[in-house]
Amino acid sequence: MTDMKKAIVIGAGIAGLITARMLSDYYEEVCIIERDELPAEPSNRQGVPQSFHPHRVLPRGGLILEQYFPGYNDELIALGAIPSQNEKFVIANRYGTLVNKANAAASSFNIASCSRALLEWVLRQRVQSIDHVSFLTSTEVTGLMVSEDRHSITGVYTKKRGRDHRIEMLAADMVIDAAGRSSKLIRWLDEIGIPVPEPEVLKVSLGYSTRYYNIPSSIQNEWGTVIAESDPEQGIRAGMFWRIENDIAGVLLFNAGGNEYPSTDPDEFQKQIKQLFASHEIAALVDQLEPLQGPRGYRISESVRQHFELMEHWPSGLLVLGDAFCSFDPIHGQGMTVAAIEAETIGKCLEAQRVHPEPQFERQVLLRMQQEIEPAWWLSSVADLRWQGVEHVGPSRLKGVTFAQKYINLFVKQAMKKSSQENNNRLFFMNFLMNALILPPSEFFKGDILNLILNDNGSKEELELRAELGIEDPELFQQRIDEIIPSFQLEPDGRIQKMLDSLRLAMSK
Numbered sequence: 001m002t003d004m005k006k007a008i009v010i011g012a013g014i015a016g017l018i019t020a021r022m023l024s025d026y027y028e029e030v031c032i033i034e035r036d037e038l039p040a041e042p043s044n045r046q047g048v049p050q051s052f053h054p055h056r057v058l059p060r061g062g063l064i065l066e067q068y069f070p071g072y073n074d075e076l077i078a079l080g081a082i083p084s085q086n087e088k089f090v091i092a093n094r095y096g097t098l099v100n101k102a103n104a105a106a107s108s109f110n111i112a113s114c115s116r117a118l119l120e121w122v123l124r125q126r127v128q129s130i131d132h133v134s135f136l137t138s139t140e141v142t143g144l145m146v147s148e149d150r151h152s153i154t155g156v157y158t159k160k161r162g163r164d165h166r167i168e169m170l171a172a173d174m175v176i177d178a179a180g181r182s183s184k185l186i187r188w189l190d191e192i193g194i195p196v197p198e199p200e201v202l203k204v205s206l207g208y209s210t211r212y213y214n215i216p217s218s219i220q221n222e223w224g225t226v227i228a229e230s231d232p233e234q235g236i237r238a239g240m241f242w243r244i245e246n247d248i249a250g251v252l253l254f255n256a257g258g259n260e261y262p263s264t265d266p267d268e269f270q271k272q273i274k275q276l277f278a279s280h281e282i283a284a285l286v287d288q289l290e291p292l293q294g295p296r297g298y299r300i301s302e303s304v305r306q307h308f309e310l311m312e313h314w315p316s317g318l319l320v321l322g323d324a325f326c327s328f329d330p331i332h333g334q335g336m337t338v339a340a341i342e343a344e345t346i347g348k349c350l351e352a353q354r355v356h357p358e359p360q361f362e363r364q365v366l367l368r369m370q371q372e373i374e375p376a377w378w379l380s381s382v383a384d385l386r387w388q389g390v391e392h393v394g395p396s397r398l399k400g401v402t403f404a405q406k407y408i409n410l411f412v413k414q415a416m417k418k419s420s421q422e423n424n425n426r427l428f429f430m431n432f433l434m435n436a437l438i439l440p441p442s443e444f445f446k447g448d449i450l451n452l453i454l455n456d457n458g459s460k461e462e463l464e465l466r467a468e469l470g471i472e473d474p475e476l477f478q479q480r481i482d483e484i485i486p487s488f489q490l491e492p493d494g495r496i497q498k499m500l501d502s503l504r505l506a507m508s509k
């Protein structure tokens with residue numbers, strides 16, 4: 001990377017939009033190439049078939065989006081999105097049902113709930129208003145231009161969609177692939193003689209079924225969010241009830257493992273709602289609503305994490321992020337937030353490179369991105385591997401899965417108990433912050449927390465975990481934890497630290 005003149009971003013999905021915004025701080029010219037014609041109003045489009053289904057931004061993603069698109073959340077709310085502040089919030093699992101316990105944590109982030117189409121439209125309008133960012137729509141990228149020595153990517157080949165089959169060339173100093181799950185990057189690299197390592201794959205075989213409803217104006221508008229957690233050990237699906245703009249509510253059913261996908265038949269869907277935790281709460285809400293159409297399904301066979309950082313000769317002038325780099329089980333709501341984390345990481349690396357240029361810049365960026373996404377990948381894999389039939393394959397084994405599954409179960413049990421019986425929400429907030437990708441998972445495996453979770457006069461499982469960890473001997477204990485759990489090498493983030501400090505203060509009151 002010498003002079004930063006022109007960057008090309010492939011795909012105008014969420015990852016592409018955040019990336020283009022970030023790159024506009026560094027490049028004289030940024031061009032987003034998108035195969036779809038982009039709608040003038042918020043609406044779903046062919047290139048992002050998942051957009052029909054719920055899309056929530058996690059708090060960490062909200063922080064990053066607010067930095068790149070100041071006021072975006074207020075803009076969404078002005079357009080009808082539902083603020084999370086003061087929203088009624090129910091969460092249910094095998095340990096019970098909590099009402100409004102998450103509000104304090106959720107309120108401190110205020111993430112608006114809306115359709116994916118509205119979120120994408122608001123972000124796109126912002127990017128479209130940047131002078132030196134252009135959009136090339138109805139145009140598909142078909143390959144990568146490479147230097148003669150194959151060390152650098154120098155641009156892309158494109159073709160207009162429709163009848164015109166002419167291939168055009170577009171040169172750039174940097175090409176960033178944000179083409180999502182349907183990215184052809186591996187094929188393009190192969191075509192220019194650059195083989196890539198085997199990815200990590202989570203064979204997840206998951207199914208979604210989503211149905212939308214009208215909230216009639218006669219009904220008081222006091223609907224909140226209901227989260228019914230899954231219980232893979234008992235084969236119980238996850239479910240969610242939530243609201244979006246235009247007086248619309250949605251219900252989602254989910255399970256992984258490839259067994260009995262959630263139904264898209266309206267009657268069966270209704271029956272399956274009754275098998276969820278919080279079934280009573282969700283069914284009572286749905287009974288008063290008017291269905292907008294039959295439920296619609298979505299299936300994913302695999303989550304894939306590429307490991308391009310392992311390549312000794314990754315070409316310069318090429319980066320990749322979003323689902324094209326690592327895709328996740330969407331039930332954990334991580335994809336857009338991870339895309340934001342990756343875009344921010346690239347931004348930090350570009351900033352550092354401007355001051356102290358280093359060789360192998362792109363490979364270092366990929367390595368840094370891998371470290372940043374490790375918590376999301378590990379947490380969602382640990383959760384998904386609880387479903388029978390889900391399998392992890394890859395060059396290296398996932399660390400600490402069985403231990404973490406047992407431990408997190410106990411953690412959630414204690415969090416629910418302390419919240420409901422003692423009105424002590426500390427563990428509940430911690431769990432919320434870990435799943436929000438604010439708090440690294442390593443925070444859960446510290447001595448004082450472990451002592452809260454694993455009682456010395458607790459259940460057989462608690463005692464077994466205590467013994468396994470050598471909890472009485474701090475030195476041995478830390479050594480065991482380091483062996484079991486990944487190290488999560490995250491760069492300190494002052495903004496998150498500040499937020500955690502103020503949350504801790506609020507929680508201690």
Ligand SMILES: Cc1cc2nc3c(=O)[nH]c(=O)nc-3n(C[C@H](O)[C@H](O)[C@H](O)COP(=O)(O)OP(=O)(O)OC[C@H]3O[C@@H](n4cnc5c(N)ncnc54)[C@H](O)[C@@H]3O)c2cc1C
Nearest residue numbers: 011013014015035047050055056141180322323330335336
């Ligand atoms: C059912 C479902 C529910 C989800 N729910 C959530 C959620 O609640 N929260 C969350 O954070 N994430 C969720 N996700 C994940 C989320 O959709 C993605 O992680 C997120 O959109 C980031 O993806 P992306 O920008 O990399 O890809 P996408 O959003 O898929 O965008 C890729 C873009 O690239 C374009 N494109 C592809 N190939 C080419 C080409 N060759 N040339 C030009 N353009 C091209 C496509 O048309 C598209 O516009 C969900 C996913 C699914 C499947």
